[in-house]
């Protein structure tokens with residue numbers, strides 16, 4: 422019985438280390454991105470206009486964590502003449518609530534949830550900022566949701582045009598994971614610098630996961646081979662969150678077997694549930710059309726672009742441009758893979774493979 426756990430024992434030294442919202446003390450491989458964001462914000466600390474930026478990178482590449490770190494640092498400089506207004510658009514999905522959140526960050530006070538017109542709230546934001554004589558940098562995290570709701574353009578345009586009526590210095594950062602923001606019609610006010618967050622490499626992934634294991638689990642609970650296996654599962658998804666989730670679920674599986682160590686079958690069993698949860702999170706940023714394409718591709722398994730389009734068109738009556746945009750979004754989310762197949766005399770064709778079927 423030596424190798425078995427009794428019910429009150431746990432393999433976690435610190436379970437919180439594996440929660441999604443955890444901000445790690447050691448945040449590696451994002452120096453360049455943090456530096457670029459810092460450059461954009463810096464003029465604001467002197468009361469000047471911060472630079473507009475877009476942060477773009479697949480899910481689980483450290484975008485939100487970078488901002489949490491930067492906001493922490495900024496809060497330590499108490500004399501700053503800059504307000505950082507962070508809004509998570511995953512949970513704040515209407516134009517009014519985005520602005521209300523900004524107002525709350527500026528004043529510490531919640532504006533009324535109804536009975537005040539959007540225009541009036543804009544005036545309040547502008548007047549308050551002008552009275553404080555500070556610059557403001559607005560961070561619209563998960564701005565994909567504003568695109569999904571078709572309000573991205575209005576929010577960005579209205580915020581960045583406030584200086585036309587008031588003496589204000591407002592900079593803005595939109596953070597995106599799967600949709601590239603439509604800039605064509607707002608570029609005159611929003612000329613952003615792009616900061617890219619590439620997916621972590623295998624070595625980086627292993628290092629990040631290994632460090633979590635060291636601080637979050639008791640010694641010898643998880644051997645290196647298991648961390649390597651989990652890294653191998655996370656890298657193709659380009660999503661470190663998936664790797665952290667797999668670590669946690671594998672340990673829970675080992676605990677359920679009352680074992681003191683995690684074995685490979687614990688990872689295999691964790692993989693199924695973790696993949697389902699990941700997919701659910703992603704489906705939230707997809708329109709009905711994009712979900713329809715994913716379902717169609719999923720049913721077909723592997724298909725040529727032409728066949729997939731025909732089937733998609735039959736089901737949704739949508740045209741090629743919509744198909745193309747939706748396909749790109751699925752590729753960005755790393756839910757499907759594509760490659761070009763050479764068909765000799767008949768030319769080249771694009772092949773699409775679904776990495777994880779939507780059913781089952």
Ligand SMILES: Nc1ncnc2c1ncn2[C@@H]1O[C@H](COP(=O)(O)OP(=O)(O)OP(=O)(O)O)[C@@H](O)[C@H]1O
Pocket residue numbers: 440441442443444445447448449450451478479480481482483484485486487563597598629661662665
């Ligand atoms: N370089 C890193 N070192 C340690 N942990 C990291 C690193 N990058 C990301 N993480 C961890 O991975 C998880 C996901 O990171 P984060 O929330 O910053 O991703 P994101 O790019 O904002 O994803 P999404 O687009 O889905 O919002 C967090 O728990 C975070 O602590």
Ligand SMILES: [Mg+2]
Pocket residue numbers: 484485486562563
């Ligand atoms: Mg995020």
